[in-house]
Amino acid sequence: xxxxxxxxxxxxxxxxxxxxxxxxxxxxxxxxxxxxxxxxxxxxxxxxxxxxxxxxxxxxxxxxxxxxxxxxxxxxxxxxxxxxxxxxxxxxxxxxxxxxxxxxxxxxxxxxxxxxxxxxxxxxxxxxxxxxxxxxxxxxxxxxxxxxxxxxxxxxxxxxxxxxxxxxxxxxxxxxxxxxxxxxxxxxxxxxxxxxxxxxxxxxxxxxxxxxxxxxxxxxxxxxxxxxxxxxxxxxxxxxxxxxxxxxxxxxxxxxxxxxxxxxxxxxxxxxxxxxxxxxxxxxxxxxxxxxxxxxxxxxxxxxxxxxxxxxxxxxxxxxxxxxxxxxxxxxxxxxxxxxxxxxxxxxxxxxxxxxxxxxxxxxxxxxxxxxxxxxxxxxxxxxxxxxxxxxxxxxxxxxxxxxxxxxxxxxxxxxxxxxxxxxxxxxxxxxxxxxxxxxxxxxxxxxxxxxxxxxxxxxxxxxxxxxxxxxxxxxxxxxxxxxxxxxxxxxxxxxxxxxxxxxxxxxxxxxxxxxxxxxxxxxxxxxxxxxxxxxxxxxxxxxxxxxxxxxxxxxxxxxxxxxxxxxxxxxxxxxxxxxxxxxxxxxxxxxxxxxxxxxxxxxxxxxxxxxxxxxxxxxxxxxxxxxxxxxxxxxxxxxxxxxxxxxxxxxxxxxxxxxxxxxxxxxxxxxxxxxxxxxxxxxxxxxxxxxxxxxxxxxxxxxxxxxxxxxxxxxxxxxxxxxxxxxxxxxxxxxxxxxxxxxxxxxxxxxxxxxxxxxxxxxxxxxxxxxxxxxxxxxxxxxxxxxxx
RNA sequence: GGGCGUAUAGCUCAGUUGGUUAGAGCGUUACGUUGACAUCGUAAAGGUCUCCUGUUCGAGUCAGGAUACGCCCACCA
Numbered sequence: 063x064x065x066x067x068x069x070x071x072x073x074x075x076x077x078x079x080x081x082x083x084x085x086x087x088x089x090x091x092x093x094x095x096x097x098x099x100x101x102x103x104x105x106x107x108x109x110x111x112x113x114x115x116x117x118x119x120x121x122x123x124x125x126x127x128x129x130x131x132x133x134x135x136x137x138x139x140x141x142x143x144x145x146x147x148x149x150x151x152x153x154x155x156x157x158x159x160x161x162x163x164x165x166x167x168x169x170x171x172x173x174x175x176x177x178x179x180x181x182x183x184x185x186x187x188x189x190x191x192x193x194x195x196x197x198x199x200x201x202x203x204x205x206x207x208x209x210x211x212x213x214x215x216x217x218x219x220x221x222x223x224x225x226x227x228x229x230x231x232x233x234x235x236x237x238x239x240x241x242x243x244x245x246x247x248x249x250x251x252x253x254x255x256x257x258x259x260x261x262x263x264x265x266x267x268x269x270x271x272x273x274x275x276x277x278x279x280x281x282x283x284x285x286x287x288x289x290x291x292x293x294x295x296x297x298x299x300x301x302x303x304x305x306x307x308x309x310x311x312x313x314x315x316x317x318x319x320x321x322x323x324x325x326x327x328x329x330x331x332x333x334x335x336x337x338x339x340x341x342x343x344x345x346x347x348x349x350x351x352x353x354x355x356x357x358x359x360x361x362x363x364x365x366x367x368x369x370x371x372x373x374x375x376x377x378x379x380x381x382x383x384x385x386x387x388x389x390x391x392x393x394x395x396x397x398x399x400x401x402x403x404x405x406x407x408x409x410x411x412x413x414x415x416x417x418x419x420x421x422x423x424x425x426x427x428x429x430x431x432x433x434x435x436x437x438x439x440x441x442x443x444x445x446x447x448x449x450x451x452x453x454x455x456x457x458x459x460x461x462x463x464x465x466x467x468x469x470x471x472x473x474x475x476x477x478x479x480x481x482x483x484x485x486x487x488x489x490x491x492x493x494x495x496x497x498x499x500x501x502x503x504x505x506x507x508x509x510x511x512x513x514x515x516x517x518x519x520x521x522x523x524x525x526x527x528x529x530x531x532x533x534x535x536x537x538x539x540x541x542x543x544x545x546x547x548x549x550x551x552x553x554x555x556x557x558x559x560x561x562x563x564x565x566x567x568x569x570x571x572x573x574x575x576x577x578x579x580x581x582x583x584x585x586x587x588x589x590x591x592x593x594x595x596x597x598x599x600x601x602x603x604x605x606x607x608x609x610x611x612x613x614x615x616x617x618x619x620x621x622x623x624x625x626x627x628x629x630x631x632x633x634x635x636x637x638x639x640x641x642x643x644x645x646x647x648x649x650x651x652x653x654x655x656x657x658x659x660x661x662x663x664x665x666x667x668x669x670x671x672x673x674x675x676x677x678x679x680x681x682x683x684x685x686x687x688x689x690x691x692x693x694x695x696x697x698x699x700x701x702x703x704x705x706x707x708x709x710x711x712x713x714x715x716x717x718x719x720x721x722x723x724x725x726x727x728x729x730x731x732x733x734x735x736x737x738x739x740x741x742x743x744x745x746x747x748x749x750x751x752x753x754x755x756x757x758x759x760x761x762x763x764x765x766x767x768x769x770x771x772x773x774x775x776x777x778x779x780x781x782x783x784x785x786x787x788x789x790x791x792x793x794x795x796x797x798x799x800x801x802x803x804x805x806x807x808x809x810x811x812x813x814x815x816x817x818x819x820x821x822x823x824x825x826x827x828x829x830x831x832x833x834x835x836x837x838x839x840x841x842x843x844x845x846x847x848x849x850x851x852x
Numbered sequence: 853g854g855g856c857g858u859a860u861a862g863c864u865c866a867g868u869u870g871g872u873u874a875g876a877g878c879g880u881u882a883c884g885u886u887g888a889c890a891u892c893g894u895a896a897a898g899g900u901c902u903c904c905u906g907u908u909c910g911a912g913u914c915a916g917g918a919u920a921c922g923c924c925c926a927c928c929a
Contacts, residue, residue, distance in 0.1 A: 078889095
């Protein structure tokens with residue numbers, strides 16, 4: 063500085079503008095160094111445990127949507143911390159299972175035949191490490207207050223132990239079984255999947271009308287999108303009331319190309335209007351086939367192998383892929399004149415959500431958890447949870463209603479938590495470890511017995527499958543307490559997540575906690591919406607319609623982006639909006655300047671006169687009380703957006719626009735008692751504003767808090783107590799203060815209309831509005847710079 | 853086909869239990885100010901509160917229906 067003497071004290075403390083890069087960096091470091099967010103259990107202090115979604119490692123596409131959803135939850139966490147809760151806020155990473163494998167396969171363009179299992183797992187571990195690092199850096203830069211010392215990854219020993227314990231417990235309770243059934247299979251990933259892994263995709267397809275030979279020598283036309291399933295055809299159906307076909311009852315049809323006979327049956331479930339009214343059933347082309355097979359004891363014809371090829375059942379088509387076989391069959395049908403016609407249609411197909419491959423039914427032996435026979439229980443437990451927003455419970459309810467199969471939890475993959483089982487190859491007996499030996503790796507460890515307890519065979523092999531990613535992550539509610547060894551942390555207080563994983567993570571967590579402990583896994587569920595781009599499209603990696611998160615923080619600063627995240631209520635989608643981010647910066651600037659203003663007077667004030675409070679002081683204090691009440695109520699209901707609005711209305715419209723103006727004459731005046739009162743109220747009120755803003759914009763509030771906190775207060779705003787309503791100045795009556803406000807507005811308006819500077823003094827002014835001049839004459843006169851009222 | 857959500861100013865959104873002339877911010881326009889303020893102030897323009905029907909003295913708010921968009925689920929012969 064060229065002329066340090068000329069600067070006021072406040073300018074030494076407060077540079078003219080707020081440098082968010084420097085300050086955010088500074089506080090980030092201090093918070094980390096002082097282990098501010100580290101959880102230490104304290105007897106008697108209420109805890110608040112947060113079960114944050116463990117993301118997958120594919121962290122290269124973090125965007126504003128991720129920021130939004132994690133930040134919105136974090137507002138509440140910070141609020142709870144200030145409310146005096148001992149917050150346990152660990153972060154986990156879901157680094158096992160198919161999502162990670164798919165990510166690594168894609169990134170390294172892996173040819174599975176040219177890489178060993180251990181090389182592959184090493185790559186998965188490496189990517190996991192990188193993913194965790196990316197998240198940690200971004201979360202830190204955003205000021206997400208997780209306790210990094212309690213980070214878990216789902217494949218580490220403790221989570222593995224908990225997942226395996228869970229499986230063992232379910233096994234002992236008879237709630238898990240291994241059985242050969244037609245199951246959902248992804249031919250691309252080469253693994254069983256579950257109903258919740260499905261997604262619906264529309265695609266262009268052809269409806270093929272195929273001639274079947276009938277026993278009376280005529281032909282029947284069957285419409286199908288899957289002619290390659292013909293060799294697996296086991297029956298033909300029509301509706302019993304369908305006049306066109308009644309004569310066919312109990313006769314046979316001849317399957318074209320393959321020339322074998324199948325029975326013709328009736329079923330009420332056949333829709334006369336769909337297709338031709340004649341329907342072929344194959345084992346198993348779709349859901350309907352499966353139903354008929356199950357109900358009518360139809361034979362099983364397994365046409366598709368686990369890698370999506372046609373089996374020997376397909377004759378000349380054996381070994382072809384499904385699409386390839388379909389084309390070949392259509393060509394052959396067409397050449398043989400059996401294809402009546404083809405129509406182009408748009409077909410919805412179930413695909414595996416990880417790879418978009420249409421799923422198939424294949425007969426396979428898998429592990430299942432029993433979930434279909436007690437839907438009422440899942441609904442009952444779901445209702446015991448507080449859903450924020452409440453209508454999100456509908457999604458849960460619909461999902462439970464639509465459950466068709468038990469939860470298939472085994473996956474034919476490499477990178478995941480192994481089942482804690484060995485299997486007797488002769489009698490199929492399942493051999494389990496002792497619980498105290500968990501976690502176990504059956505591939506490397508010997509079973510607890512050398513011979514099968516059932517058949518005395520020595521032919522015992524490890525269970526080769528690994529667990530579904532949700533089978534492990536659904537354990538987090540009872541994993542968290544294990545991390546710190548405190549049983550009372552279950553059920554957790556809040557789980558925040560986006561709505562697309564209600565049917566997986568949330569539902570499966572309810573299932574497991576119910577089965578193990580007959581308890582809900584979490585008391586409160588906070589469901590966030592999606593981040594949208596500026597045009598309102600969902601932000602997605604595929605569209606590439608986003609700025610990477612680290613760039614956003616770099617450009618705008620953490621506080622500004624967090625501020626943007628308050629723009630939509632919980633569960634609502636939020637558009638990316640640079641203007642709102644700039645608004646966040648504006649609020650920071652305003653806070654900064656108000657602080658500079660107050661400190662300028664505070665630093666130069668050196669008298670200790672007893673403060674004499676005035677009407678304006680009482681007024682702003684009452685307004686503060688109202689705001690505290692409102693903000694508290696909103697934060698309690700997870701309505702951070704409304705809390706922000708209440709705080710902002712008070713800060714901008716009441717405090718900065720009015721109160722600060724009201725006290726300027728007192729700050730510059732000679733009355734020490736009055737000046738001290740104004741300063742006291744300015745500082746106290748501003749400090750409370752900072753505290754209320756702290757959960758939303760933690761950096762600037764922390765910086766300014768250092769100047770406004772009282773000696774005995776916490777060193778950091780983030781563990782300082784949340785503001786409380788304090789009644790004071792009871793002897794001052796401000797029931798008619800609104801008249802003073804109206805009068806001041808009137809004078810401002812008068813000056814503006816008459817092109818008089820607001821700072822200009824006017825000798826006399828005739829009031830239109832009614833005001834008690836004995837009471838408010840000084841205030842109105844000084845603020846309006848009017849010397850005399852007439 | 854079933855369910856849920858959203859629909860208010862050019863844009864982003866508030867509108868509590870139905871109660872006068874429907875609000876804020878941003879943007880636009882005009883004028884003014886600029887010694888806490890990469891500001892600020894005063895004002896203007898801008899809305900048949902998606903549509904229809906009903907309940908009511910009175911509906912943005914309640915009921916029924918419709919439309920559009922988004923999501924969940926089902927169906928996909």
